[in-house]
Amino acid sequence: MSDAATPGTLYLVATPIGNLEDITARALRVLSEVDLIACEDTRHTRKLLTHFRIQTKTISYHEHNERERATKLCALIASGTNIALVSDAGTPAISDPGYRLVRAAIEHNIRVVPVPGPTAFVAALIASGLPTDEFFFGGFLPSRTSARRARLAILRTLPVTLIFYEAPHRIAQTLTDAREILGEREACVTRELTKLHEEIARGRLSDLAAHFGNEQSARGEMVLVIDRRVIADDTTAHEPTPSIATLVAALEAEGLDSRAALKRAARAVGLTRAEAYRRLVAERAQARNE
Ligand code: SAM
Numbered sequence: 001m002s003d004a005a006t007p008g009t010l011y012l013v014a015t016p017i018g019n020l021e022d023i024t025a026r027a028l029r030v031l032s033e034v035d036l037i038a039c040e041d042t043r044h045t046r047k048l049l050t051h052f053r054i055q056t057k058t059i060s061y062h063e064h065n066e067r068e069r070a071t072k073l074c075a076l077i078a079s080g081t082n083i084a085l086v087s088d089a090g091t092p093a094i095s096d097p098g099y100r101l102v103r104a105a106i107e108h109n110i111r112v113v114p115v116p117g118p119t120a121f122v123a124a125l126i127a128s129g130l131p132t133d134e135f136f137f138g139g140f141l142p143s144r145t146s147a148r149r150a151r152l153a154i155l156r157t158l159p160v161t162l163i164f165y166e167a168p169h170r171i172a173q174t175l176t177d178a179r180e181i182l183g184e185r186e187a188c189v190t191r192e193l194t195k196l197h198e199e200i201a202r203g204r205l206s207d208l209a210a211h212f213g214n215e216q217s218a219r220g221e222m223v224l225v226i227d228r229r230v231i232a233d234d235t236t237a238h239e240p241t242p243s244i245a246t247l248v249a250a251l252e253a254e255g256l257d258s259r260a261a262l263k264r265a266a267r268a269v270g271l272t273r274a275e276a277y278r279r280l281v282a283e284r285a286q287a288r289n290e
Contacts, residue, residue, distance in 0.1 A: 008077035010105045011084040012098065014091040014117025017221075018195035020051060022118045028052055030115050034082040038073055040097060044088050061085065063097050070104040077110050084115075091119040095139045095165055120193060121163045124223035127200050128161075128188035131228065135161040141174060142254070143167075148174065150250030152181040154268040162226040168218045175209035175224070183230035192220040204231065244269065244276050245283040 011030050016022040031037060032054045038061035039045035045058055061069045077083055087096035105112050121137050136155065141148045141164050155162055162182075166174050171189065178187070182205070189208055191199040197220060201208060205226070212218045244265050251261035266276030 006078045006108065006110045007080040008082050009111045009113055010073075010077055010101070011082070011113045011115055012092050012102070013084045013086050013115040014119065015045075015048060015086050015089060017090045017118045017120050017123065017193055018198075020048070022194060023048075023052070024115070024117050027115050027117055028054070030084055031056060031086070034084040036076070036081055036083045038069070038083055038085045038101070040086075040088045045086055056084075061097060061101065066097050066100045070101045073101060074104050074108045074110060077105065078108055089118075089120075091117065094119050094121070118194070120165070120190075120221070120223050123193050124188070124190040124225050125161065125163055127190060127193075128225040129202060130161045130186065130188060130225050132161070134159075134228075135163055137163045140165045140167075143170065144250075144253070145173070145177070146246060146250045147253055149177050149181055150247045150254075150265075150268075152178055153247055154264060156182055156268065157270060159228050161228055164224045164226075166222050166224050168220060168222060171218050171222055171224070172209050172213040175205050175212060178224075178226060179205040179209060182226065185230055186227040188225040190223045190225070193223070195220075243283055244271075244280045245287065248280060 011034060013027050013030055014024070015027065031049065031052075034056060037045065037049070037056050037058045039058050040060070040062045042058045042060050049056065049058070059073075061073065073083055085092045085098055085101060087098065090096070092098035093102060102112055125132055125135060136158055138151070138155065141151055164174070175187070175189075178185075185205055186202070187205050187208055188200065188202045189212060191197070191201070201211060203211070247265035247268060248258070248261045251264055252258060256264065262276055262280065263273055266273045269276070271279070
């Protein structure tokens, strides 16, 4: 427990993910009352502020200057400046810069006040029609194929709805990988939520992979939502057993040491560590003989 003692406050202000009408009355008030707005892209945020006739000064805070800016912003807040953090769209710190600043603010005993509002994954989840009682939000999946497939394999046995952000040029491949690693499941791809070309595509992973394989469909900002269960009546559905060697290699590439990578890979495929190790040795021996 610690007492927030500094005179200034850090507000975390959500902004629209497309439709400007989604800004909250409180967000508008806070943005016009604070002394400074820290934003990912000052020109982008200036358009929003101009639309709402808000004249508050802005300062950049993005993934390339997070570390040193966090220190500077905390010093300003400690001396009495009230600062609002916004990102380009949606809720700051959700797959966006912000986390580091929040941590630094807490360490400096700064009061942190969330001003909630839109966030793309929640909008996607509630419109998907898939179970909302328990879900896992995985942010962006890794862009490298082997690492992406390894991440999916780790999530394969999680009995909750899975949610990911995905880039349009990768969506078809990710849907195909998900079909192969997770088995055929109901899913939903929401595209351009709250914008003019909003699309909510629901179907099986393989149907969606075919739909978004078309270049025209694969445009805009997207959220992928996947059901927790493999479709029972699908005769082609299978529970593939991913190669332990592939999983271990991908986890090592993500920075885990070989012991931790083996432990996580074993958990992902439901084996004990000893069984996983035996399979790893066998797979490596087979690979050498091929
Ligand atoms: N902070 C944001 C939030 O609260 O949702 C997320 C920022 S993240 C850098 C950007 C990703 O969010 C996009 O690549 C897309 O996956 C998702 N996203 C943002 N706006 C969206 C929209 N209008 N429709 C669908 N997905 C969106």
